[in-house]
Amino acid sequence: MVSNLAKENFQNWIASWGKRHSSEISDFKETVYLIRKSPLTMVGLAVILILTIMAIFAPYIAPYDPVTMHLDNRLASPSRAHLLGTDELGRDILSRIIYGAGVALKIVLIVLAIDLPLGILLGLAAGYFGGWIDEIIMRTADIFMAFPRLILAMAIGTALGPSLRNTMIAIALTMWPVYARLARGETLSIKERTFIEAERALGTSNFRILVFNILPICISTLIVRATLDMGNIIRIAAGMSFLGLGAQPPTPDWGLMVSTGRNFLVNQWWVPTFPGFAILLAVFGFNLLGDGIRDISDPHLRRGRQ
Amino acid sequence: MAKEILLEIKDLRVNFYTYRGVVKALNGVNLKIYEGEFFGLVGETGCGKSVTASAVLNLVQNPGKIEEGEIFFKEKNLLKMNKEEIREKIRGKEITMIMQYPIAALNPVMNNGDQIAEALIANKNMNESEARKRTIKLLREVNIPEPEKIARQFPHQLSGGMAQRVMIAMMLSTEPSLLIADEPTTALDVSIQAQVLSLLKDLISKHKATVLLITHDLSVVAETCSRVGVMYAGDMVEVGTVDQIINNPQHPYTKGLIKAIPSDQSKELVEIRGSVPDLVNPPSGCRFHPRCDYAKPICKKEKPQVLQVEKDHMTACFLYEERHDKRSKEEYKGGANGRADSA
Numbered sequence: 202m203v204s205n206l207a208k209e210n211f212q213n214w215i216a217s218w219g220k221r222h223s224s225e226i227s228d229f230k231e232t233v234y235l236i237r238k239s240p241l242t243m244v245g246l247a248v249i250l251i252l253t254i255m256a257i258f259a260p261y262i263a264p265y266d267p268v269t270m271h272l273d274n275r276l277a278s279p280s281r282a283h284l285l286g287t288d289e290l291g292r293d294i295l296s297r298i299i300y301g302a303g304v305a306l307k308i309v310l311i312v313l314a315i316d317l318p319l320g321i322l323l324g325l326a327a328g329y330f331g332g333w334i335d336e337i338i339m340r341t342a343d344i345f346m347a348f349p350r351l352i353l354a355m356a357i358g359t360a361l362g363p364s365l366r367n368t369m370i371a372i373a374l375t376m377w378p379v380y381a382r383l384a385r386g387e388t389l390s391i392k393e394r395t396f397i398e399a400e401r402a403l404g405t406s407n408f409r410i411l412v413f414n415i416l417p418i419c420i421s422t423l424i425v426r427a428t429l430d431m432g433n434i435i436r437i438a439a440g441m442s443f444l445g446l447g448a449q450p451p452t453p454d455w456g457l458m459v460s461t462g463r464n465f466l467v468n469q470w471w472v473p474t475f476p477g478f479a480i481l482l483a484v485f486g487f488n489l490l491g492d493g494i495r496d497i498s499d500p501h502l503r504r505g506r507q
Numbered sequence: 508m509a510k511e512i513l514l515e516i517k518d519l520r521v522n523f524y525t526y527r528g529v530v531k532a533l534n535g536v537n538l539k540i541y542e543g544e545f546f547g548l549v550g551e552t553g554c555g556k557s558v559t560a561s562a563v564l565n566l567v568q569n570p571g572k573i574e575e576g577e578i579f580f581k582e583k584n585l586l587k588m589n590k591e592e593i594r595e596k597i598r599g600k601e602i603t604m605i606m607q608y609p610i611a612a613l614n615p616v617m618n619n620g621d622q623i624a625e626a627l628i629a630n631k632n633m634n635e636s637e638a639r640k641r642t643i644k645l646l647r648e649v650n651i652p653e654p655e656k657i658a659r660q661f662p663h664q665l666s667g668g669m670a671q672r673v674m675i676a677m678m679l680s681t682e683p684s685l686l687i688a689d690e691p692t693t694a695l696d697v698s699i700q701a702q703v704l705s706l707l708k709d710l711i712s713k714h715k716a717t718v719l720l721i722t723h724d725l726s727v728v729a730e731t732c733s734r735v736g737v738m739y740a741g742d743m744v745e746v747g748t749v750d751q752i753i754n755n756p757q758h759p760y761t762k763g764l765i766k767a768i769p770s771d772q773s774k775e776l777v778e779i780r781g782s783v784p785d786l787v788n789p790p791s792g793c794r795f796h797p798r799c800d801y802a803k804p805i806c807k808k809e810k811p812q813v814l815q816v817e818k819d820h821m822t823a824c825f826l827y828e829e830r831h832d833k834r835s836k837e838e839y840k841g842g843a844n845g846r847a848d849s850a
Contacts, residue, residue, distance in 0.1 A: 224659070373844025393797075395611035402564055402606075403626050404680070412627060417616045 208451050226445020235497045242493025248486025256303035265293035267453040272472055276290070276469045286471040288462060293470065297453040298479045304454050307436045308369055315373040315496040316425055321420070325411050326474050327381065330387025339385065348376045354437055359444040368447040372437055376430065383426055386420035392496035421498055429491035432484040455480050510541040512579075513717050515561065519565060519576030521558050528787040532558045532571070534741040536796065537813065540685070547720045547732035547749070549764070551783055555741045556721045560687045563719075564602060565593050580685070589809070599630045602689040603678040608694050609670035613662035620646075620658025623677045631680045646675040648660060650706060658823060668699035672706065679710060686711070687719045692727060704731050725768060729753055737761045740794040741785055743813075747820035759799045759820040793825065801826055817840065 219226060219257050236242050246448040256264060265283075266304030279286040285294040329340040345353065390395065392415065442456030450457065456478045461497035462473030514528050516538040533555045540546045548556050563578055565585060566768040580601065583591060606612035614622055615735060624638040633641065639658075646654035649672040659808040662670055671691060678686060687708065692700040709729055711718050712756050720732060728749065737745040737751045737760065746756040756762045763779035781798035784790050789795050796806035803825060810821045 221659075256785075282809070395606050395608060396614045397672070398566070399606050399612040400600060400614075401566055401604075402604035402632065403681070404594050404597070405626075405629055406594065409629055410627075413617070414614050 202265045209507070215324070219405045232497060236493065237495065238462050239493055241489050242497070245489025245491075245493055249490055252306065252483055252486065254285050255299045256306045259300045259303055259402055263296035263299040267292060267297045268356045268451045276465065276472065279471055280420075285350055285475045286469070288458070288472050289465065294458075294475050297458060298455070298476060300453040301455045301458065301476065301479060302483070304365070304448060304452060305438065308365070308372070309487075311369050312376065312434050313427050313431070316376045316380055316480065317423060319373075319377045321384050321416065321423060324381040324384025324386075325388050325415060325419075327387035328409070329411055329415065335385070338381065339480075342381050345375060345378045345446070348435075350376075351437055351440055354441060355444065355446060358441055363446045363449060365448045365452065368438055371441070371446075372434055375437075379430070380423055383423055384419055387422055388415055391415050391418050397441070406451045426500055428494050429488070431479045431491065432487035435480065435483050435487065455483075490498040512539050512542060513542045513581065514538070514540040514719070515577075515579040516559070517561070517577040517579070519562060519578065520558070521555075521562055523575050524570040524753050525787075531789055532741055532785045532786060533562070533576075534789070535576070535810075536738070536741070536743050538736055538743060538746070541734075542684075542732055543717055543718065545708070545718045545732045546737040547722060547728035548738060549722055549725060549728055549735060551723060552736035553600075553740075553786070554738045557689055559738075560604065560689055560719065560721055563674075563685075563687065564598055564604060565590070566598075582607065587652065593645075598627065599683070600652055601683050602685045603681065603683040603685065604670050604689060605671070605674055605691045605704065606623070607690040609667060610662055610665065610694075611668060611676045612674055616660055618659055618661050619665070619673050623658075623680055626677050626680050639725055639757070641680070641735065642676075643657055646673070648710070649676045649679075651674070651676075666699075667695050668703060668779070671695060671699075671703050675703075675707060679714060679716070681792040682714060685717045685719065687723045690723070691720070693722070693724075701730075702726070707731070723775055725753070725764060737764070740789060740824065741786060742794055742796060742810075743826070745820075746824040747822075751817070751820045755820075757816050757827065758824050759801050759826070760795050761822075763798075792810075800809060 219418075236246065254495070269292065271287070274287055275289055277283055277287040277291070283293050283295070286299070287293055288297070322341075323338045339440040348356075353375045354368075355370045361367035363368060397410060397414060400414055405414075424470040429437055438447055438458070439454075439456030442454045443460040445460065448454035448457050457464055458476035460471045461479070462469075462476065465472040466474075516536055519533050520531075520537045521533040523532055536555065536559055538548075538559070543848050548559065558567065558571070562573055563580070563585065565573075565588075567573055569766045573586060576586070579599065585597060588597070602653070613619070617625070619638065619787065620642050623642040624635065627633045627638040628635065629643055631638075642658060643654045646657060649659050651669065651672055657665070657669070658659055662673070665673065671694075676693075690705070695703060702790060704727065707718070710716075720728070722728060732749050734746070735746050736743055737758065739750065739760045745752065745756065745761045747757075754764065756765050760779070763777075766777045769776060769781060780797055784794060784797065790807075792808050793799070793806045793811050794803075796802040805825050809825075811822050811828060813823045815821050816827055816828045
């Protein structure tokens with residue numbers, strides 16, 4: 202009896218879920234509709250999805266091990282056994298590209314996981330409190346932004362010593378000022394708005410105002426910026442690996458593959474070309490998706506929610 | 508009125524330090540608000556009504572600065588409290604404020620219910636489910652139909668009147684003893700204005716709160732308030748009951764304001780000549796003297812003292828000072844007929 206009642210309650214709860222969340226559902230549907238309407242976003246999304254699947258399921262998809270050498274089969278041209286050929290140590294290039302997706306995505310995610318919170322924290326503090334806190338944070342940011350990003354990342358990478366981990370730290374250190382500035386700008390404009398004044402009149406603490414009132418509004422801008430930056434991160438990481446500052450052999454990193462393969466460009470073109478294409482496609486995909494997300498999150502494009 | 512004084516402002520001076528110079532926004536304002544009353548503060552735009560309100564909450568924004576004066580709330584000097592203390596004990600708990608544009612005063616990315624619940628959780632230490640139940644109750648109290656639905660909606664989906672009700676619910680949620688309403692009906696159309704005002708009146712008597720209503724609309728004051736203060740260019744020029752202010756204004760500025768209300772009898776629209784002075788260089792003496800029809804030489808030199816013209820009725824004008832000295836001098840027409848003797 203009791204369990205029946207509980208079951209019925211649960212069923213009602215499930216059944217009413219759609220009704221209770223109707224506005225969220227229709228919003229989600231609209232988002233899907235807007236993505237489908239924009240072919241370029243779809244292409245970007247597809248590329249990123251393929252990349253993600255490659256990264257997660259690499260051991261199951263890749264036909265060969267990415268690091269085992271087969272010196273008897275060096276520099277084999279593309280064939281049915283090795284679709285994209287083999288490199289100077291006889292490793293299957295397709296497998297290395299598939300494993301390389303994981304390396305690239307890992308760099309992107311870790312750099313953003315450092316920079317988004319850091320940028321938000323510093324930007325909110327600078328914008329909200331102003332005064333000397335603002336001066337210290339923003340002048341530090343200015344110093345970081347005074348150097349070209351790749352050059353600064355290289356300098357930091359060299360100082361820390363070449364490795365994948367240090368590359369991520371170096372890139373993260375060059376990117377945070379962008380997010381801090383963005384968060385600060387948003388905070389400056391939001392904090393002057395009437396509802397913040399109303400919150401103050403209610404005696405809300407600075408912490409609550411920052412976390413519950415300012416952060417939710419500026420986070421969307423930052424996320425759009427972050428998606429647009431994902432391509433950049435891959436590009437810089439590849440550049441650093443190419444210069445020998447990033448991933449070290451035998452890591453299947455795309456930049457590294459282009460770097461070691463460039464000696465064979467004339468006679469065995471497939472060795473550097475395919476990893477290069479992989480970089481191109483990944484950056485392209487992230488940029489398309491970033492643009493798409495920016496357009497979709499534009500409130501002028503969306504209909505009013507009812 | 509033998510009631511207790513809830514809020515007393517003594518000689519409050521607020522300056523704004525701007526590029527153009529020091530704006531002397533409040534020039535020694537005195538004000539007493541008794542417990543349980545509905546006090547109206549009227550005046551033109553820029554006369555310092557809102558600055559007075561934000562000074563009470565110690566929320567005068569940069570570049571403004573409270574120069575001197577005292578604000579006693581329940582016999583505690585708010586200006587002597589430190590920032591944390593005033594935030595934790597006064598704002599939201601004892602004094603809350605309703606803003607002019609309700610839709611702008613609600614967080615656009617938080618739904619209406621969450622905003623009220625948020626105020627309850629932060630100020631009343633309620634847990635979430637308690638706060639939610641209370642929210643629905645509050646929304647029902649401010650006459651919102653389908654409170655469950657409205658609680659799930661966002662501020663942009665509300666009309667101005669609805670948003671103002673949500674705002675009122677939010678500001679009354681913490682059961683404050685003083686509610687400052689800063690032009691609560693300016694952004695609303697007339698019929699909604701009346702609804703919101705009567706709702707406010709009902710709720711106030713129910714919650715036993717006191718209201719400081721800031722407005723530039725004398726009809727709003729006439730409808731709702733028990734006592735009125737008239738401000739001009741940073742000075743409190745006249746304080747009295749609604750009846751006294753509307754039917755028997757004493758200060759030339761108040762008289763001008765009352766005359767300027769369009770009526771059926773007069774075809775002409777009467778105005779107060781001149782315009783609001785620049786508060787960077789305010790007129791010397793009485794700040795109203797350049798626009799005053801009754802100005803005398805002394806008005807240029809000295810600031811008039813606040814005088815009692817009758818019971819509960821004060822004004823700051825030399826007309827009455829003289830009358831007070833020499834008794835019933837009828838030289839200045841339109842004044843009270845010898846009422847000045849009770850002081």
